[in-house]
Amino acid sequence: MSEHIVKAYDEELKTLHALIRHMGELTIDQIQKATQSIVKRKEKLAHEVIEKDYQINLLELKVDDLAIRILALRQPVASDLRMVVAALKISNQVERIADYAANIAKRTLLLKDMPPLLAAEKLSDLVKIPKRMIEQALTAFETHNVELALQVWHMDQDVDEHYNAYLLELFDAMVSDPKNIGPCTQLLFAAKNIERIGDQSQNIAEAVYTMVTAKSFKESELLKNVPKV
Amino acid sequence: MTLKINVNHLNLFYGNKQALFDVSLGFPEFQTTALIGPSGCGKSSFLRCLNRMNDIIPNAHVDGQVLLDDKDIYAPSVDVVELRTHVGMVFQKPNPFPRSIYENVAYGPRIHSLFKSKADLDQIVEKSLVRAGLWEEVKDRLYQPATRLSGGQQQRLCIARAIAVNPEVILMDEPCSALDPIATAKVEELIDELRERFTIVIVTHNLQQAARVSQQTAFFHSGYLVEAGETGALFTIPQDARTQGYITGRYG
Numbered sequence: 310m311s312e313h314i315v316k317a318y319d320e321e322l323k324t325l326h327a328l329i330r331h332m333g334e335l336t337i338d339q340i341q342k343a344t345q346s347i348v349k350r351k352e353k354l355a356h357e358v359i360e361k362d363y364q365i366n367l368l369e370l371k372v373d374d375l376a377i378r379i380l381a382l383r384q385p386v387a388s389d390l391r392m393v394v395a396a397l398k399i400s401n402q403v404e405r406i407a408d409y410a411a412n413i414a415k416r417t418l419l420l421k422d423m424p425p426l427l428a429a430e431k432l433s434d435l436v437k438i439p440k441r442m443i444e445q446a447l448t449a450f451e452t453h454n455v456e457l458a459l460q461v462w463h464m465d466q467d468v469d470e471h472y473n474a475y476l477l478e479l480f481d482a483m484v485s486d487p488k489n490i491g492p493c494t495q496l497l498f499a500a501k502n503i504e505r506i507g508d509q510s511q512n513i514a515e516a517v518y519t520m521v522t523a524k525s526f527k528e529s530e531l532l533k534n535v536p537k538v
Numbered sequence: 539m540t541l542k543i544n545v546n547h548l549n550l551f552y553g554n555k556q557a558l559f560d561v562s563l564g565f566p567e568f569q570t571t572a573l574i575g576p577s578g579c580g581k582s583s584f585l586r587c588l589n590r591m592n593d594i595i596p597n598a599h600v601d602g603q604v605l606l607d608d609k610d611i612y613a614p615s616v617d618v619v620e621l622r623t624h625v626g627m628v629f630q631k632p633n634p635f636p637r638s639i640y641e642n643v644a645y646g647p648r649i650h651s652l653f654k655s656k657a658d659l660d661q662i663v664e665k666s667l668v669r670a671g672l673w674e675e676v677k678d679r680l681y682q683p684a685t686r687l688s689g690g691q692q693q694r695l696c697i698a699r700a701i702a703v704n705p706e707v708i709l710m711d712e713p714c715s716a717l718d719p720i721a722t723a724k725v726e727e728l729i730d731e732l733r734e735r736f737t738i739v740i741v742t743h744n745l746q747q748a749a750r751v752s753q754q755t756a757f758f759h760s761g762y763l764v765e766a767g768e769t770g771a772l773f774t775i776p777q778d779a780r781t782q783g784y785i786t787g788r789y790g
Contacts (some may be wrong), residue, residue, distance in 0.1 A: 311786050384746055386773045389786050523775040 310388070318383050325375055325396050326451060329416055332368040332403045333447040337440060339365070339410035340506065345434045346417040347499055348429055349491035354397035358410060365407040372400035388520075402509045402516070408442060409502040416495045417432050421503075423492040428475075428482055432496065435475055436503050449517045455465035458517040461510060468507035475500050542567040542737040543588060548602035548708055549581055550592065557583045559691040561602075561763045563756055565707075570729055570738040572748035572769065575758035576784065581741050584645055584758065585709050588739060589625035590618050596752060623650055626700035632692035634684035634699075639676050642684045643667060646703035662702055667734075670698035671728050690721025697728060701736070708732065710726070710740040714747065726751050749773050757781045 313319045339358055366474040376397045385393050420429075440459050447459040479497050482489045488511060515526040541564040550558035558580045565571050583592065590611060592598040602609045611621055623646070634642050643663045646652070653659040660729050663680070667673040672694045676687070684695055693713060700708055710729075714722040729738055729751045742748050743769040751771060756766035757780070765778045776782045 311788050313785065315787060318787065386749075386785050387743070387776050387782050390774065 315339055315383075318379075321375065321379050321383070322392065322509070323390065325372065325393065328372050328375065329366055329400055329403070330447065330451065332365055332372070332400060332407075333391065333443065335361070335368070336366055336403050336407040336410065337444060340408055340413075340436060340440050340443070342411040342418075343410040344432055344503075346414050347420065347496075348433050350417065350420065350425070351430075352418060352421055353416040354528060358414035361396050361406055363412040365404055369404040371401045372396060376400075388523075391520045395516045398516045399447075399513050402512050403443070403447075404477070406506050412502045413499045414442070416499045420492055420495050423495070424488065426482065426489065426492050426496065428478055428493070428496055431475060432499060432503065435471055435500060436506075438464055438471065439503055439506035439510060442468070442507055443513070446510045446513035446517065449514065450462045453517075453521050455518055455521040458514040458521070461514040463520075465507045465511045467505060472500060472504040540567040541565060541608070541754070542607065543593055544605040544608075545587075545601040547602065548584075548587060548604065550580070550600050551598065552595065553597040557761055558587070559761045563763055563766055565739060566736050566754065568735075569753040570732055570733055570740060570751050571754040571756060572752035573739065573756050573758060574740045574743075574745060574784075575717075575750050575764075577743075579758040580761040581756075581758045582711055585739060585741050587708055588625060588707070589622050591627065592741050593618060606608075606625050623703045623706055625707040625709060626703065626705035627702050627709045628693070628696050628713050632689055632691050632696050634687070634695050636685060638681045639667075639684045639687070639695060640680040643698050643702045644702065646699060650703055651768060652703060658760055663673070666698040666702040667695075669701055669726060669732065670694045671731070672698055688721070690724060691718060693721070693725060694728065697725070697732075701732070705736065707737045707739065710738065711740055712743060715743065737775070745773075757784060 339361060342354055343358045345351060376393050379393050383389075389528060442464050444456055446461045448454065449461060476497065479493045481502070518524070520528045526537045541771075543557065543565040545561060545563045545565075548558055548561045549556060561580075561584060563571075573585060575581045586592045587600055587604060588611075591599065602611060606621075606624065610616075612741075613627075635645060637735065640663055644659055645664050647662050650708060653662055664673060664677075667676060672691060675691060676695075684692065687695060693716075697708075714725050726747065729740065732738060741749075752769045754766065755769045755772045757764045757772070757776075757778075759780055764777060765772065765781045767777070772781065773785060774784060782788075
């Protein structure tokens with residue numbers, strides 16, 4: 310799309326994009342480190358993740374401030390308005406995802422005095438698709454790529470399947486030895502957090518869909534064609 | 539939805555120069571339609587076709603149809619002066635006559651003999667000033683010169699003058715461009731109230747104003763009607779790339 314006559318307006322919209330990109334990069338790094346901390350039982354890394362969460366919270370506030378400023382001063386309409394509204398929603402969702410990463414890191418600290426479990430390692434596999442979902446959802450936002458957003462949206466089905474399979478595995482471990490109940494409960498919470506990363510990434514994909522097409526996602530025919538998990 | 543005015547395939551020429559190209563647009567009754575577009579796009583020329591104001595421009599000629607209640611206003615039998623009592627106009631700069639406030643509003647009813655007695659005329663003047671939201675501010679100085687009023691008050695007086703002859707349609711050509719934000723807000727509020735009785739067409743360069751006061755918006759460019767639709771939809775999901783470019787400030 311061509312540039313605005315008022316260049317400062319373009320700069321503000323670019324800054325909004327850049328802030329979301331920065332939030333996304335930090336959050337993806339947080340997910341990576343949080344998972345590593347729980348799989349490898351690295352307490353120091355877990356502390357690092359927990360402490361860094363506030364940076365993402367601050368970035369969300371910055372996005373809020375800038376978006377409100379743009380709404381008040383530039384009075385955006387049409388595609389610009391949809392982009393600013395999408396940025397507000399997406400920054401909120403990314404911040405939630407970062408919270409999930411911090412929550413996973415907190416589980417690492419609770420697990421430290423419990424016996425190690427083989428199932429913990431599988432969290433590395435479980436996190437792969439949700440991590441790719443947030444990466445691609447943010448790329449879709451940046452490039453206005455509605456096809457990519459829809460791909461992300463469909464990926465959540467796989468996340469749910471893997472999550473359900475992992476739950477069964479944890480239940481089996483708890484049934485086979487009650488000593489596993491403590492650590493398995495912590496892993497269960499971590500797995501739930503990972504599953505929620507997928508859900509929030511799906512929300513980002515929906516926001517991108519609406520931003521690009523100007524259509525409400527729920528009204529779209531697409532939803533009807535997707536089998537419910 | 540009844541169309542108060544229906545324009546079909548309107549072309550406007552100033553001499554050899556064509557200013558409007560095949561414009562068709564309906565104006566729903568008791569709604570405000572905003573005409574927007576860059577300078578020189580033809581929106582004011584189009585507005586002036588709706589009460590034959592272009593007639594006074596030498597060499598201007600129109601083809602196509604402008605139907606007011608299904609009657610062609612360009613039909614040879616139409617009395618233009620009478621037409622303008624049905625389709626009133628408010629201009630960019632407030633232009634009160636150099637007479638009293640009372641006389642400004644009484645002028646139209648006087649020349650068209652729309653009253654039976656002085657009491658009758660007094661009532662028309664009061665009713666028009668009340669409807670224009672000016673009565674409370676001027677009721678104690680009706681016989682003072684209208685030119686002593688503030689710009690915003692003068693513009694509302696011009697609106698009172700326009701509605702004193704009981705028109706059905708009011709055309710407004712950038713009615714707020716010379717007013718401060720408070721006076722503008724009062725005129726915008728007035729437009730919303732007037733919509734109960736009148737069909738309004740407003741030309742404005744202020745896109746936010748178009749968004750605030752109108753139910754239908756039409757975007758003109760280079761003499762063509764590019765896009766018209768429900769105002770909320772036009773400002774959120776414009777269908778044409780030129781509309782999108784204009785309303786988002788991407789081209790002049």
